[in-house]
Each structure stands twice: as C-alpha cells, then as structure tokens.
Amino acid sequence: MKQRVLVTRAELPGGGLARLASRAEVVRPGTGKPGPAELAERAGGAAAILALGNDRVDAALLDAAGPALRVVALASMGYDAVDREAAATRGVVVTHTPGVLAETTADLAFALILMARRRLGAARDALAAGRWDLFRMDDYLGLDVHGSTLGLIGYGQIGRAVARRARGFGMRLLHHDPYAPTAVADPESRAVDLPTLLAEADVVSLHIPLTPGTRHLIGAAELASMKSTATLVNTSRGGIVDEDALLQAVRDRVIHSAALDVFEREPMGAELSPLVGEPHVITLPHIGSATEATRAAMVDLAVDNVLEVLAGRPARTPLPG
Numbered sequence: 001m002k003q004r005v006l007v008t009r010a011e012l013p014g015g016g017l018a019r020l021a022s023r024a025e026v027v028r029p030g031t032g033k034p035g036p037a038e039l040a041e042r043a044g045g046a047a048a049i050l051a052l053g054n055d056r057v058d059a060a061l062l063d064a065a066g067p068a069l070r071v072v073a074l075a076s077m078g079y080d081a082v083d084r085e086a087a088a089t090r091g092v093v094v095t096h097t098p099g100v101l102a103e104t105t106a107d108l109a110f111a112l113i114l115m116a117r118r119r120l121g122a123a124r125d126a127l128a129a130g131r132w133d134l135f136r137m138d139d140y141l142g143l144d145v146h147g148s149t150l151g152l153i154g155y156g157q158i159g160r161a162v163a164r165r166a167r168g169f170g171m172r173l174l175h176h177d178p179y180a181p182t183a184v185a186d187p188e189s190r191a192v193d194l195p196t197l198l199a200e201a202d203v204v205s206l207h208i209p210l211t212p213g214t215r216h217l218i219g220a221a222e223l224a225s226m227k228s229t230a231t232l233v234n235t236s237r238g239g240i241v242d243e244d245a246l247l248q249a250v251r252d253r254v255i256h257s258a259a260l261d262v263f264e265r266e267p268m269g270a271e272l273s274p275l276v277g278e279p280h281v282i283t284l285p286h287i288g289s290a291t292e293a294t295r296a297a298m299v300d301l302a303v304d305n306v307l308e309v310l311a312g313r314p315a316r317t318p319l320p321g
C-alpha cells in the first residue's frame with residue numbers, strides 16, 4: 001500500500017510532485033495556502049509532510065499526522081517555522097534544501113546591492129512617471145559598488161556565492177559567521193568580529209538563519225555603528241533585523257539605504273510595511289530563490305528526502321545538528 005504524504009500546496013514547480021504522486025498517496029489542498037485547521041485535518045495518517053519554508057510545522061500539526069509520521073521535508077533552505085524540538089521528541093526527521101538555491105539567492109542579493117547603491121528603483125520610477133525631461137548632472141546620484149567594501153554576515157553557501165560575485169566587481173571582502181567564527185578561512189575575505197564588519201563595510205549583507213540567537217541581530221545600536229553611507233541588504237529572514245529601528249535609521253539618514261527581500265511579517269497583502277515605498281529602501285516579496293530551475297530543484301530535493309526516509313534510508317539533506 002502506498003504511504004500517505006501531505007503536501008501543503010496544491011501546485012509546486014517542476015516535476016517533483018508528479019514523481020512523488022507516482023510513488024505515494026499525495027494529499028494536498030485544493031488551492032492557495034491552507035490554514036492550520038485545514039492542514040491538520042488533511043494530515044491524519046501521513047508518513048511524510050512536504051512543506052514550504054513559511055508553513056508553520058508545530059506540535060499540533062505533528063500530532064494531527066500521528067505516529068506514522070517519519071519525515072517533514074521542507075522545500076526551502078530556512079527552517080525557522082518548524083518546531084525542531086517537537087519533531088525530535090516524536091522521532092520525526094526534518095530536512096531542508098541547502099545547495100540548490102545558493103547561486104540563485106546570491107544573484108538576487110547582488111541585484112539588490114546594485115539597485116540600492118545606484119538608486120535604480122527611483123530612477124526607473126521617475127522615467128515611468130514621465131519625469132525625465134532634462135539630463136541633469138546631479139540626478140539619481142548613487143554610490144559606486146566597484147571598489148567598495150562588502151561585509152557578509154554569514155559565510156556559508158550563500159554568503160560565499162555573494163562573495164564570488166563581489167570579487168568580479170573588485171569589492172573588498174569582510175565576513176563574520178556567528179556559527180563558524182574560525183572555521184571559514186578564506187584568503188580573499190577577512191574574517192572579522194561583528195563590530196568591525198559593521199564599522200568598515202559599505203554594504204552589509206545578511207546570510208544567516210533566523211534563530212533565537214539571531215533575532216534582531218541588527219537593531220538600532222548596530223545600525224548606528226554602520227557608516228552613514230552604508231546599505232543593509234537582507235535576503236535571509238526578516239526577523240534578523242529590527243524593522244522599526246531600520247525604518248528610523250533610513251529616515252534619519254543614519255545609513256544610506258536598505259534592500260530587503262524578506263520581512264518580519266510575510267506575506268503582507270494590502271497591509272504594507274512602512275518600509276515599502278520608503279525612499280532609499282528597495283523592497284521585494286521574498287523572491288530570492290524564484291527561478292524556474294531553482295524552485296523545481298528545491299521541490300525535487302524535498303521529494304528525494306521524503307522518498308529516501310520512507311524507504312528506510314537516511315535523508316539526503318537533514319537539518320544541521
């Protein structure tokens with residue numbers, strides 16, 4: 001008999017879902033993102049749950065699935081929405097999708113660096129609004145990316161992929177990894193402590209997971225210690241930055257700009273964060289890994305993890321210990 005797998009979305013990119021459906025009984029919602037009650041209702045008897053990074057997987061959902069549950073496979077790198085302890089005490093393996101999205105997310109981080117430093121959003125909006133009536137020497141003056149200093153907080157797969165791009169722009173590199181302060185030696189990037197990175201970087205880019213230890217890692221004090229010409233880029237998780245403090249900092253010109261793909265409250269619907277539309281802040285709706293190939297690869301890896309565990313083999317990419 002086929003084992004039951006709860007998939008939290010009706011549709012997923014690529015062929016992974018069809019492959020899963022050929023090997024397991026797939027249960028999924030009709031459309032959109034189901035609420036916790038609908039998910040719990042569908043979870044009964046599931047041996048696996050395939051979820052996205054922002055689907056809350058808590059003790060209630062694990063219990064709704066029941067004792068047959070063996071694996072929660074996330075089609076995401078981030079795993080802050082999963083109650084790891086609840087999964088561990090129930091003997092449920094949790095997996096994620098490192099590797100396959102690093103380059104794509106680094107591309108987006110670099111695009112955000114360019115957008116914020118060169119004021120591309122403001123320039124594009126002015127043109128589209130019919131305000132380009134004269135070439136002026138002092139319009140849309142930005143700050144050079146080439147030759148500036150990039151400070152990477154987090155020097156794992158994504159941080160290092162951003163560093164490779166930055167080298168092509170002749171940027172000087174600094175990194176600080178709260179999880180591996182000494183392990184990540186790199187002759188082309190100087191490992192520094194957080195205060196040094198914040199004080200010296202022209203661009204500070206975040207590439208760490210959201211954990212109780214990294215929540216609001218960047219707050220008013222950290223922003224105040226950055227250069228007044230600096231840009232903060234966040235493609236990791238919104239909760240790493242204190243958004244109220246960031247809004248105040250860009251309004252008071254404590255820093256030059258911010259470029260954000262992630263927010264403390266996601267999604268936003270029509271109730272926009274005040275950061276959206278703020279001059280000197282570039283905002284995107286969490287699209288770091290959003291290319292056809294990468295999203296399909298994420299689903300594929302999540303499906304592989306489900307099938308491996310259900311076949312009694314070790315997961316390919318379990319969460320780090």
Ligand code: DGY
Pocket residue numbers: 052053054075076077078079101236288289
């Ligand atoms: C990730 O993989 O963590 C991305 O943010 C998408 O959830």
